[in-house]
Amino acid sequence: MTRTPHLDEEALAELQDVMDEEFEVLIHTFLNDSRERIAGLKQAVNGQDADALAHMAHSFKGSCINIGAPQLGELCRVAETAGKEQRLEDAPATVDAIESEFRNVTNLLEDLLVR
Numbered sequence: 001m002t003r004t005p006h007l008d009e010e011a012l013a014e015l016q017d018v019m020d021e022e023f024e025v026l027i028h029t030f031l032n033d034s035r036e037r038i039a040g041l042k043q044a045v046n047g048q049d050a051d052a053l054a055h056m057a058h059s060f061k062g063s064c065i066n067i068g069a070p071q072l073g074e075l076c077r078v079a080e081t082a083g084k085e086q087r088l089e090d091a092p093a094t095v096d097a098i099e100s101e102f103r104n105v106t107n108l109l110e111d112l113l114v115r
Helices: 009-046 050-067 070-084 091-114
Strands: none
Touching: 009 050, 009 091, 050 070, 070 091
8 A cells, every 4th residue: 555645746836837936925825724623523522523533634724735735635634534423533633733734735835835
């Protein structure tokens, strides 16, 4: 089984071409929004709110896929499914994994912007 990459270099290169000077703004917006989304996921888990977890994870998944962060998007899909199936016992570990992967993605994106 191949591991999903932290970043989809091809998708990011395409985004960079399309966005040109706005690419950096897009990345910073994604990173800031993602921090808020992770806080929302934690809040949903702590509040035992499966519907909020599913909704928050779904929208986060979309932005991860759009920005080219497939592994983070996959973890969000797992959290979304847990919320939809009311399986909140699985959610804390998934949200921890999302937070950890987000740190990886953040470091890689920030490195990309420095290049």
